[in-house]
Amino acid sequence: MAFAERSRSAFIAVAVLVTAVAAGCSGYHPAPKAFQEATIQPYRLDSGDRLRITVFEQASLSNTYSVDQAGYIAFPLIGSVPARGKTIQEMESIIAGKLRQGYLRDPDVSIEVANYRSIYIMGEVGQAGQYSYVAGMTVQNAIAVAGGFSPRANQANVDVTRKINGEIITGRVPISDPVMAGDTIYVRERLF
Template structure:
């Protein structure tokens, strides 16, 4: 009788601990609220973005500029301009302000992103690697670009690593969620 009771207690204890053990093994982290909020905020520039800068009536200044690894663009006349973390509108103001300091009387600067920084897709996909980001992309679009799911892939959700306010954060999201330039998407293997 005591033996059966001990087994029953052990089974109940194991059943109670099973969810915690499974969660600990999988590294499950739901996406924080900041994950979703980041997708609706103004786009923030970072290394790898290529910008089309137009200075009206100044053909020699109008060109495409790459945000380098340090987060700057090299702009004629004014030199290195910090771009990392700035929005497009902030960059327009910064460049116009620097050009006003002895170079142009009233510069009219317009900037658009010519090419966004790459996204990275890893795990259970047809062809893992680095891919071009397109505005409005979802996780599912990105996986399609990488050759779709492998036969072993968990197709319900994925882990996304994203830089938010200078911090690297990983969270689990649905495949219908939007992604951002610079994201790393990891498709896990399904359990069964």
Template structure:
């Protein structure tokens, strides 16, 4: 019967601890596409409420919400695909459909009336869904959600974002910009 030396037991315990801690950090740093997405034109998705105006057509000018399927229901022309579209592209699509037997030369403009929300989870005072404001950072969203708890990691956060129809999670600094629809997760700090 052989007994392990105390140094070997300590080394084994240290190796197990390092492996366990490494397992807790499963989310890799945010890919380059995270930063690139913050400087791209805004892409519409479910939950966005749009103010659509058709020049000299008050009966068509109103607010419309992008539904869960990614469409808006527009008078005369019915369902119009909005998910993934930029506002200029959607303006063009609505104008093209209105030209097909309804209006001769429609002038359509779109503004975002209310952006889809951001979600703040984890070690924050009030986890939940919050209104997005252009230019918002993870730190702004966390402040709105009641700030960090005493156990919250204040250095970096995990952000889950939809980019080109793919949902990606990556680790970013708290000063990184967030986009409408992002989920920000504040982890518990290790020490």
């Protein structure tokens, strides 16, 4: 009877282990195709971006403006301008068009991103937190900025949460993949 009871206990232990491993694997989501497509699309503005806007021959209008939490920039003369989801070229056209409506005859507007919105790095890194995004950054660069991998980190791939077309998507990517402004990077603990 003792042997049967031990066999049953061993079977239960194996079943629990298999269930735990299967549950751990169920959280795996490979990066959707939209992840790669988003990295080659024109940059889309969002809250936290700081824009250097130049209106040529109008020094009083040329300045650095922030995209607020609601997704707008407050611009002199024309007020709040929606920026969330717009490209730089779309914003140049919108601002020039609004300035043309009774303020300037033929405004020449140029915009560049002065500071991108932050990225967030969590999990098995030296110093988790919020960091400045730099154009061209990869996951590996971002992890280096956060103090590198911890001794328990899975160094092969990470989970990235990204806003694409207004939808928040999470997927698993290799550390050589590019990072986008606003991404959240989660470095998981390795299994063994």
